[in-house]
Amino acid sequence: MRFPEDVPELTDGVVTLRAHTPADVDAVYEMCQDPAMQRWTTIPVPYTREDAVSFVTEMVPGEWRTKGYGAWAIEVDGRFAGSVSLHDGEGGVGEIGFSVAPWARGRGVMTRAAKLATKYTFDELDWHRMIWRAFVGNWGSRRVAWKAGFRGLVVVPGGGRARGVRYDEWVATVGRDEELEPQGNWWTVPVLEGSGIRLRGFKPEDAQRVLEACNDERTQHWLAGLPSPYELRHAEGFIESRQDALASGEGVSWVIADPVTDELLGNVSIFAMNQRMDKEHGEIGYWMHPSARGRKVMTNAVRLVIEHAFTPIADGGLGRRRLVLLAAVPNTASAHVAEANGFTKVGIGRAAAPAREGRWDDDYIFELLATDPRP
Template sequence: MPIPPEHPVLTDGVVTLRAPRPDDVPGQLERHREDPDRRFDADDARRWITYGIHEAWKIGTRLVFVIEYQGQYAGTVGLEPDPHGNASIHYGLASRARGAGVASRAVRLALDFGFGECGFHVVHWWARVGNWPSRRVAWATGFRMGEAIPGFGEEHGRRVDAWTGWIGPDDERKPRRPWFDHPVLETPRLRLRTWRDDEISRITTARTNQATAHFLPFIPQPFTAEDARFWLKDMAEQAAAGHRYNWCLADAETDLGLGNLTLFNLGYGEAGELGYWVHPDAQGRGLMTEAIRRVADWFFSPDGYGGHRLLIRTAATNQAARRVAESAGFQHAGTEREAFPLATHLDARVTYDLLPTDLTP
């Protein structure tokens, strides 16, 4: 690979990538002190900035740049070549520079350098599962997401499951699909927000019941804490992949989780489908109808999702789910025979739909 013998200076007018300087040592040390699991002292920072980065560049094992933002050290980004003409990318940002798109700008500059100057064929990315800031940067800069690989990475001396991704020289350096950031929606009685990790017991209680076992036999019974944690991770993954929104229905006064509303099957003619469930102590109060109407307002609004048709599909014999759909103003759009699998047999599947013109004040 034609690696330049010395650091070039790369800039997009906002962020600059350059060689390290002695005055970067305090910033490097401070950044690593923000990570309580990382053992990194002043001597480590000094050696890395004054010697380690230059030596790694010289022998071609790691091509690390200091990220400069607003005239100060803001972190590092590096490319690690492999024997196959590819490279992996690594980056870390100081807290003062987060939230301003600095990491994404730095990664784009590094990719342009890696593909244009060094001739890499593919650049790989990986991050520990749960490292959402790193994944957000990879998403923003156009990486294709691959599989999550158990035990793929190592952090602080222990093996970790890792998200993976890759990008090629001809790929655009921008998101390939939306990342759904959940808006907080409010009604007189509810606040629609994302679930928290401390609400596992509310989820397990709501999902463990005879009706769920009958109408949704693919859901484990009993629904354990482990199932709930996996479900929360999966909902976050689905939002990051632009596949679905998932709201917790929380009491507007106490913030207690009362139920769940999911918007999925998006992207096909700007239609979407709703799924829902309610905690036993919140049933019979019309809360789901209230939540669906609020989500429908947001979904159809040009300032919201901007969709044009909402669907609800359920088993013909699921009277509770059908009452909710009808109470929310959905119209019966059709019935398919033996199309909804129950625990014991195939039921008919009913479809309800809602258009913006169906909404009433």
């Protein structure tokens, strides 16, 4: 293939993929000074102007000439806005890599560019699968991949590397016969208010209150699956993992906050949302900080969450049809929260809940259907 004459130009009317030209050197150099580029990609650090020159005038042309595919420049509003590259297409399976200049981020440029490049490989290069890889924690890249239809995400511990260091890696793929559209739900955490409480998403600053709540004797007794002792790193890990629960569609967790001080009073979550075929099922779980118990706070919080869970997805809710709630048989306070919200006790799960010292408690199984009357 000749460079640049034979490099195909692709456009969707907003974003154009075209051959790099020497005029892109300054923009490439500038983009690669960005801390996010240096953190999440494999570019040399520090990144010099010579690096940009060699990328634009040697590496990119060399790949197109020898392999027939390589990196395109992304152009938006007549200006260089980033690069999208194809790698390792042997056997009809290849990889995509990308970056967008800071000024052009957050307006869908990369999602458009990723779709254009991916579709090109399926239509013109006869590839049948595209792989996306990113270091764990690169949420911008993960969101682009989700929006462009990549699916089946897995974590490969130590699977990524940059400049001699190994990183945990996310990997997802999309096949030629699959839609380049989001699969599954990527939830958000809306603020829910009522009855003198405010439900909001978790913040890193909540860790100390999470620690106190989860080390409390009664929490430890009824939620025996929690680490014991529960340490600050567990609280921080829990808070950090909330983002993954949202992105995978698995669950949404709220802090029940004091509306005046914003202090954490408790936690309520809907989880297990991917576990059934119908994807309209969810389970409610919760705990209260000991300082806020006995004031009907959890009953009210669960009521707010139920309303959100049964609201259709198109109206900003979770589109659930059926909720379950499990409480160890002797845990009367928890059973009360369920019954006060209209849940029906439908049975007992035998030896279903882990208890301390290797024992198991029976669970009451509570259910609430969207069609059930609610108090």
